Amino acid sequence: MSDNQLGTFLRTWRESVTPIEVGLPAGARRRTPGLRRAELATLAGVSVEYLTRLEQGRDRNPSVQVLGALADALNLSLRDRMLLRRLTKEADGGDPLLCAAAPPLSRGARPTVRAVLDRLEPTPAVVLNWIGDVLAHTDGYARLTGPLGLLDDERPNLLRYLFTDERARAAYPDWDRVADDLVAQLRHEAPLRDPYVAELADELTVTAGAAFADRFADLAVAPRRVGTQHVEHPEAGPLRLSYETLALPEEGQRIVVHLPADDATAAALDHLDGRRPGALRAVRPTG
Numbered sequence: 001m002s003d004n005q006l007g008t009f010l011r012t013w014r015e016s017v018t019p020i021e022v023g024l025p026a027g028a029r030r031r032t033p034g035l036r037r038a039e040l041a042t043l044a045g046v047s048v049e050y051l052t053r054l055e056q057g058r059d060r061n062p063s064v065q066v067l068g069a070l071a072d073a074l075n076l077s078l079r080d081r082m083l084l085r086r087l088t089k090e091a092d093g094g095d096p097l098l099c100a101a102a103p104p105l106s107r108g109a110r111p112t113v114r115a116v117l118d119r120l121e122p123t124p125a126v127v128l129n130w131i132g133d134v135l136a137h138t139d140g141y142a143r144l145t146g147p148l149g150l151l152d153d154e155r156p157n158l159l160r161y162l163f164t165d166e167r168a169r170a171a172y173p174d175w176d177r178v179a180d181d182l183v184a185q186l187r188h189e190a191p192l193r194d195p196y197v198a199e200l201a202d203e204l205t206v207t208a209g210a211a212f213a214d215r216f217a218d219l220a221v222a223p224r225r226v227g228t229q230h231v232e233h234p235e236a237g238p239l240r241l242s243y244e245t246l247a248l249p250e251e252g253q254r255i256v257v258h259l260p261a262d263d264a265t266a267a268a269l270d271h272l273d274g275r276r277p278g279a280l281r282a283v284r285p286t287g
Contacts (some may be wrong), residue, residue, distance in 0.1 A: 004057030006087045007105040011055045014040050014073045035119065041216055043073035062088065062206040065213060072209040078164050087205040105129060105196045115246065116255070121278065122273045124241075124258040127248075128191040131200050132158040132182060135253065143272050144258065147234050159200065160183055163208035173230050183215040184223035191252075228285050238266040242285050246265045259283040 015034035020037070021024050037055075041048045046066060053059040062070075067088060070178060071081045109117075109127045114136055117125055120142040129135055134156040137145075138220045145151055148171040150161050159182050160175040161166045175207075186251040190197045215221070225245035233239050240262050259280070260266035266282045273280075 005090070006060060006084075007055045007057045009084060009087055010051075010070065013076070013080075014055075017074055022073065040070070040073055044069040055095070056153055060088075064202040068205040068209045068213050071206060078207055081207045082210075085203065088206075105133075105254065106135065106253055109253065110251070113251075113255070120257065122269075122275060124226075124269075126156065128254055128256065130194070130252045131161075131186060131196050134158065140269070140273060141258070144231075144233070144236075144239075144269070148231075157200075159186060159204060159212075163204050163212050171232055173232060178229065179211070179215060181224050181232055183225075185211065185223045187216060187221075188223055188235050211220070229258070233268070233272075236272045239265045240266060241265065242283050 009099070014037070017035050018033050019035060019039065022039075023094070024035075024039060029058050034042075037051050041051045043173065044066070045050070046069065050059065050066075054062060064085075067084060068250070071084060077082065097127075106129045113127055117136055117138050120140075122143075124138060124141040124144040126141045126145075128136045128138040137151075142151060144207050149165055149167040150156060153160070161177055162172075162182060169175050184199060186200070201212075201216055205216070211227060227243060229241045229243055231239040231241060241258045242261040244257050244259070246257065248254060260269055260282045263282050266280050269280050270276065
């Protein structure tokens with residue numbers, strides 16, 4: 001087996017992608033139907049010399065930004081982006097150990113927090129840690145987000161779902177605004193130099209590319225704790241939800257509560273929950 005799997009992967013993909021597939025003219029006198037190194041380098045914003053070193057295995061530690069740009073330029077699928085990231089980590093000797101001095105990342109909700117969720121039924125409500133892992137939720141939240149695919153993973157994460165699951169863009173008509181808010185929360189509300197944020201950011205920079213990386217680099221966007229969100233639900237139809245965020249600072253967690261923002265959404269959620277009309281009442285946003 002080659003000890004330059006990363007370079008082989010990049011070269012194989014470059015040679016298999018046609019210029020037309022990435023918006024370039026086909027041209028004439030091509031030895032192969034694939035991209036020239038100079039063309040891929042230009043599309044990804046790197047030098048030809050650097051791309052050559054990567055393909056030849058003389059540089060095995062590209063930044064996640066470079067990997068994301070190359071993945072975008074080659075139009076890689078999510079599966080291939082994940083393989084690219086794995087090959088890079090293997091070439092670099094594996095994942096670094098997380099800093100022992102970092103605060104522990106919460107992986108569960110306290111019993112009292114779960115008791116609060118019980119009192120909120122059938123309202124859709126969820127407990128998240130600072131990187132967007134879903135730690136606990138109401139049954140109402142499961143009925144709202146389960147059909148969207150958000151809870152499919154063994155350890156669901158809002159950011160991973162939003163940026164890597166194609167169903168998310170169909171579920172959220174205002175996808176850009178939702179993405180802005182979630183990345184701003186990741187960027188501004190986690191501990192400084194947090195290794196868990198760095199690990200997730202590295203992953204999504206590769207798997208989601210510029211859609212995530214550009215937002216993560218923008219420090220000017222502040223997270224919103226309240227607002228209105230639109231959801232296209234496959235079973236309940238179009239929903240308009242008001243949300244409120246309740247901070248649990250000692251655990252580095254937050255509870256996000258969703259309430260119907262109009263009567264049509266209230267009726268749709270009651271139907272989704274199998275309850276008689278009036279279980280959830282609309283809370284119209286002000287301002």
